[in-house]
Amino acid sequence: MSQVFMFDALREATDEEMQKDDSVFVLGEDVGHYGGSYKVTKDLSAKYGDLRVLDTPIAENSFMGMAIGAAITGLRPIVEGMNMSFLLLAFNQISNNAGMLRYTSGGNFTIPIVIRGPGGVGRQLGAEHSQRLEAYFQAIPGLKIVACSTPYNAKGLLKSAIRDNNPVILFEHVLLYNLKEELPDHEYFLPLDKAELVRQGNQVTIVTYSRMRHHVMQATNQLIEEGYDPEIIDLISLKPIDINTISRSLMKTHKLIIVEECMKTGGIAAEIIAQINDDYFDLLDAPIIRLSSHDIPTPYNGNLEKATVIHPDQIIQAVKELIY
Incomplete structure (x- = not known):
C-alpha cells in the first residue's frame, strides 16, 4: 500500500x-x-x-x-x-x-x-x-x-x-x-454502475457523491458523537443510478436525505426522488430532504460562493429535523 x-x-x-x-x-x-x-x-x-x-x-x-x-x-x-x-x-x-x-x-x-x-x-x-x-x-x-x-x-x-x-x-x-x-499495489477495477456503501447505519440514509461525500462524512462524525446513526451511500454512478442500493438502505432507515453540489432544479437528487416515488414510496416514513446548490450562477465573491453550496452544519440540522 x-x-x-x-x-x-x-x-x-x-x-x-x-x-x-x-x-x-x-x-x-x-x-x-x-x-x-x-x-x-x-x-x-x-x-x-x-x-x-x-x-x-x-x-x-x-x-x-x-x-x-x-x-x-x-x-x-x-x-x-x-x-x-x-x-x-x-x-x-x-x-x-x-x-x-x-x-x-x-x-x-x-x-x-x-x-x-x-x-x-x-x-x-x-x-x-x-x-x-x-x-x-x-x-x-x-x-x-x-x-x-x-x-x-x-x-x-x-x-x-x-x-x-x-x-x-x-x-x-x-x-x-x-x-x-x-x-493497493495490485491492479484493481471498480464497477461503473454501483454505489458504495460508505457507512452502515439504522436511523437515516444519506445519499451523496463527489466532493459532498466529504462534507457528509464531516457531519457524520459529529452526529455519531451525539448518538445518531446515519447510513452513508456514495452514488459513484450517476447514470445509471444504483437505485437498488438506495432502496435496500431505505428498508432499514425509512428516511432519506440527498446531498449534492448540483443545482436543485433538474439535478441528480431530483431524478432519485422521482425514482423513489415511482417504485419505493411505501418505504418512506417522512418526506425526502434534498440539500442542493442554489439555482444561480456561482458568484466569484468568496463568501457568496460559499453560501451557494451545502456545508456540514446544514446536513447535521437536516438529520436532526428529519428524525425528530
Missing part, C-alpha cells in the same frame, strides 16, 4: 492502460508537454510520444469529434477537458455522436471513449468555471456517467471506463485532486 494523491491515482490508471493497450491515447488542451492543468498527464508525453498524448487547439467541438471518430475506428481515446465547463462547446458531439452512434448504426459501431476532467465549485473560479454538468449530460441516452470522490475509486473507475466499449464521462472535482489515500 502506498499514499497517493488523486491526480496521481488518475495518472497511474492512464499510464497502466496505455502501457497495456496501444489503442489507448490521450488528447486535450495542455495534456502533453505541460502535463495537464492538474498534472494528471504529467510526463506521459515523454513516455509515449506526441501522437499518443496529443495537445489540441482550443477547439472543443473539433477535438471531441476527432476523438469519437477515432473510437469508431477502434482506438480508445481519453479526452481531458481542461475544465469540464468547456465541454459545453462539444455538447452536440457528445450527445448526437458519442451517445447515439452505437444505436443509430444498428450496433455496427462501438464508441469506447472516456471524457474526463475537473469540474464543480472550486475556490473563486467564477461562474463559467464552476459548472456542475452532471445534470446536463444525465438525460443523454447512451452515456455512462460516474463521479469519483477518493483516490481509490478514481483509479478503479478510470481503468474500468477505459476498457468499457461505451462512452463514459468521469467527473472529477477540482478541490479533490490533492486528496491523499493509500492505494
Whole structure:
C-alpha cells in the first residue's frame, strides 16, 4: 500500500492502460508537454510520444469529434477537458455522436471513449468555471456517467471506463485532486454502475457523491458523537443510478436525505426522488430532504460562493429535523 494523491491515482490508471493497450491515447488542451492543468498527464508525453498524448487547439467541438471518430475506428481515446465547463462547446458531439452512434448504426459501431476532467465549485473560479454538468449530460441516452470522490475509486473507475466499449464521462472535482489515500499495489477495477456503501447505519440514509461525500462524512462524525446513526451511500454512478442500493438502505432507515453540489432544479437528487416515488414510496416514513446548490450562477465573491453550496452544519440540522 502506498499514499497517493488523486491526480496521481488518475495518472497511474492512464499510464497502466496505455502501457497495456496501444489503442489507448490521450488528447486535450495542455495534456502533453505541460502535463495537464492538474498534472494528471504529467510526463506521459515523454513516455509515449506526441501522437499518443496529443495537445489540441482550443477547439472543443473539433477535438471531441476527432476523438469519437477515432473510437469508431477502434482506438480508445481519453479526452481531458481542461475544465469540464468547456465541454459545453462539444455538447452536440457528445450527445448526437458519442451517445447515439452505437444505436443509430444498428450496433455496427462501438464508441469506447472516456471524457474526463475537473469540474464543480472550486475556490473563486467564477461562474463559467464552476459548472456542475452532471445534470446536463444525465438525460443523454447512451452515456455512462460516474463521479469519483477518493483516490481509490478514481483509479478503479478510470481503468474500468477505459476498457468499457461505451462512452463514459468521469467527473472529477477540482478541490479533490490533492486528496491523499493509500492505494493497493495490485491492479484493481471498480464497477461503473454501483454505489458504495460508505457507512452502515439504522436511523437515516444519506445519499451523496463527489466532493459532498466529504462534507457528509464531516457531519457524520459529529452526529455519531451525539448518538445518531446515519447510513452513508456514495452514488459513484450517476447514470445509471444504483437505485437498488438506495432502496435496500431505505428498508432499514425509512428516511432519506440527498446531498449534492448540483443545482436543485433538474439535478441528480431530483431524478432519485422521482425514482423513489415511482417504485419505493411505501418505504418512506417522512418526506425526502434534498440539500442542493442554489439555482444561480456561482458568484466569484468568496463568501457568496460559499453560501451557494451545502456545508456540514446544514446536513447535521437536516438529520436532526428529519428524525425528530
